[in-house]
Amino acid sequence: MIRAFLSAMGPRHGGPIRAGILLSTAVSAVQGLVFALMVPALAALLGPDPAGAPPWTALLLAATAGYAVLRTAGLYLNFRVGGTISRALHHRIGDRLVRLPLGWFTGGRVGELNRIATDGVSRATAVPVHVYPPLADAVVTPVVAVLALFWWDWRIALAGAACLPLLWLVFARSNDAVGRNDAARDAAVDEASDRVLEYARAQPVLRAFGRTEEGGRSLDAALAAEHAAARRLLLRAVPALLGYSFAVRLMFGLLLACTAYLALGGALGAPEAVALLVLVARFTHPLSAAADQGAALRMAANQLSRINAVLEEPALPEPDAPVPPRDATVEFDEVSFSYTPGGPRALDRVSFRADPGTLTALVGPSGSGKTTVAKLLARFHDADAGRVRLGGVDVRDIGSEELTRHVAIVFQDVYLFDATIADNVRLARPGAGREDLDRVAEKAGLDTVLAELPDGWDTRVGEGGTALSGGQKQRVSIARALLKDAPVVVLDEASSALDAENEARLTATAVELARERTVLVIAHRPATVAAADQVVFLEGGRVAEAGAPAELLARNGRHAAFVRARERAQGWRLASSPA
Numbered sequence: 085m086i087r088a089f090l091s092a093m094g095p096r097h098g099g100p101i102r103a104g105i106l107l108s109t110a111v112s113a114v115q116g117l118v119f120a121l122m123v124p125a126l127a128a129l130l131g132p133d134p135a136g137a138p139p140w141t142a143l144l145l146a147a148t149a150g151y152a153v154l155r156t157a158g159l160y161l162n163f164r165v166g167g168t169i170s171r172a173l174h175h176r177i178g179d180r181l182v183r184l185p186l187g188w189f190t191g192g193r194v195g196e197l198n199r200i201a202t203d204g205v206s207r208a209t210a211v212p213v214h215v216y217p218p219l220a221d222a223v224v225t226p227v228v229a230v231l232a233l234f235w236w237d238w239r240i241a242l243a244g245a246a247c248l249p250l251l252w253l254v255f256a257r258s259n260d261a262v263g264r265n266d267a268a269r270d271a272a273v274d275e276a277s278d279r280v281l282e283y284a285r286a287q288p289v290l291r292a293f294g295r296t297e298e299g300g301r302s303l304d305a306a307l308a309a310e311h312a313a314a315r316r317l318l319l320r321a322v323p324a325l326l327g328y329s330f331a332v333r334l335m336f337g338l339l340l341a342c343t344a345y346l347a348l349g350g351a352l353g354a355p356e357a358v359a360l361l362v363l364v365a366r367f368t369h370p371l372s373a374a375a376d377q378g379a380a381l382r383m384a385a386n387q388l389s390r391i392n393a394v395l396e397e398p399a400l401p402e403p404d405a406p407v408p409p410r411d412a413t414v415e416f417d418e419v420s421f422s423y424t425p426g427g428p429r430a431l432d433r434v435s436f437r438a439d440p441g442t443l444t445a446l447v448g449p450s451g452s453g454k455t456t457v458a459k460l461l462a463r464f465h466d467a468d469a470g471r472v473r474l475g476g477v478d479v480r481d482i483g484s485e486e487l488t489r490h491v492a493i494v495f496q497d498v499y500l501f502d503a504t505i506a507d508n509v510r511l512a513r514p515g516a517g518r519e520d521l522d523r524v525a526e527k528a529g530l531d532t533v534l535a536e537l538p539d540g541w542d543t544r545v546g547e548g549g550t551a552l553s554g555g556q557k558q559r560v561s562i563a564r565a566l567l568k569d570a571p572v573v574v575l576d577e578a579s580s581a582l583d584a585e586n587e588a589r590l591t592a593t594a595v596e597l598a599r600e601r602t603v604l605v606i607a608h609r610p611a612t613v614a615a616a617d618q619v620v621f622l623e624g625g626r627v628a629e630a631g632a633p634a635e636l637l638a639r640n641g642r643h644a645a646f647v648r649a650r651e652r653a654q655g656w657r658l659a660s661s662p663a
């Protein structure tokens with residue numbers, strides 16, 4: 085557990101945690117000494133010669149004063165350590181997230197990340213403040229008290245010592261039962277949170293097709309599984325905790341019987357017997373509470389191992405000596421890639437080259453690998469084989485900051501922050517002035533949208549951009565990419581969402597951009613394909629054909645057949661330009 089803590093906190097914050105644990109342990113040990121001193125002090129006070137009590141009483145008072153000082157210092161330190169843990173874990177998780185490959189952030193991670201960053205961190209934060217000190221009181225204090233009692237009366241101490249391993253055994257077993265079932269419940273809670281998010285996001289689709297009931301089935305199943313896991317945890321944890329509580333009371337009874345036996349046999353005086361009973365009674369409550377704290381510790385340990393799993397997730401490897409790209413040439417050289425190790429290849433020995441000053445249209449049926457090409461160029465993932473080069477340099481040798489500066493991508497599923505349109509566009513270049521914004525707005529077709537909105541640039545877009553239409557969001561996203569002014573632009577052309585006028589404007593913008601940049605368009609529109617300098621036609625993850633659009637149409641191969649099929653299905657019309 086401590087190792088998991090230190091690993092999660094990193095070397096910089098290990099010191100305060102160790103200090104907090106040491107101090108809490110010391111406080112509990114001193115408390116054990118205070119308890120042990122109560123026995124001779126009380127025995128002397130209640131015995132036939134109370135005049136002999138002052139030395140014991142003075143020692144007891146001194147130990148109590150020391151205990152009070154240490155307890156206060158421990159409380160103060162542990163609250164500070166709790167704050168440090170919370171801050172450090174949030175920072176470390178945040179730092180890790182920004183270094184993870186973007187491909188790591190699939191939908192299923194959202195619920196898990198949310199739980200780790202909230203519940204996980206708060207449980208870990210509670211350990212030094214609310215969990216470890218009472219646990220140390222329940223474990224260290226009795227052990228020290230029993231050891232100290234050996235010095236005073238070995239028979240009673242032996243009886244106490246004999247009970248401790250038994251208690252420990254029951255404690256460890258009950259902890260195990262809670263820990264195992266808590267991990268299973270955690271997994272069920274994650275699954276349920278993901279399904280809730282999915283159900284909320286899928287509402288428009290489900291309602292459009294009148295399938296809200298069916299759509300809710302997987303959510304119902306996940307919630308039922310969560311309920312079952314919580315029940316299992318309860319059913320296993322309650323008997324385990326009750327068993328432990330019973331063991332504590334059994335120990336209390338045994339010590340009671342042992343003390344009575346010694347007192348009745350005359351081996352122990354009545355004052356000593358009373359003092360011992362006070363001591364034993366004093367232990368019952370903290371020992372009983374230990375089971376709850378032990379369970380809380382196991383749950384925190386489970387959360388810590390989940391936090392550590394994120395922190396240990398391999399970061400995107402960064403080059404030791406980054407090499408800047410020489411120009412904006414994009415080159416795929418025999419690139420193969422699978423999303424899952426050993427799984428089907430999304431790209432299979434893909435090779436093509438896109439030169440600066442040209443527009444390349446990536447065309448192909450759904451699932452042919454067009455988006456994957458864009459993702460490998462931006463290093464969402466690294467290729468399994470072959471090389472993706474930018475400006476003659478392998479993207480893995482460029483360094484992610486430099487690569488980000490060179491490549492701007494507009495994906496179809498646009499995400500906007502809950503801020504104004506201006507803020508969202510300025511994300512690309514925070515210092516950009518109004519003139520720059522107006523310039524890119526015109527090129528992206530955003531100017532007409534702004535003219536219709538009463539607050540113009542200051543319109544708030546809502547969470548994720550919900551206050552804007554799909555086409556409006558896409559235009560904001562294009563303006564953002566244009567403002568970045570990167571030498572390579574990848575545009576995942578919207579298959580819908582734009583009207584004819586804006587479609588034409590966007591094609592014109594792509595062509596204009598391609599005068600000075602390398603532009604790759606995942607093309608769904610005939611006008612864009614026709615305007616391209618070259619078409620890379622993908623099928624099943626392979627480059628089936630590549631060449632100028634007119635040349636490919638004239639060849640009458642896979643690309644031409646695909647275009648004809650599209651024409652029939654969607655009314656595409658793509659004429660080969662006269663040679």
Ligand SMILES: Nc1ncnc2c1ncn2[C@@H]1O[C@H](COP(=O)(O)OP(=O)(O)OP(=O)(O)O)[C@@H](O)[C@H]1O
Nearest residue numbers: 190423424430448449450451452453454455456457
């Ligand atoms: N995150 C992922 N995990 C596993 N497989 C994936 C993932 N993303 C895509 N794939 C698979 O990789 C292949 C290529 O997908 P990709 O998204 O590149 O196709 P596409 O040509 O862009 O399709 P579309 O035109 O429909 O967007 C497909 O078989 C797809 O199922």
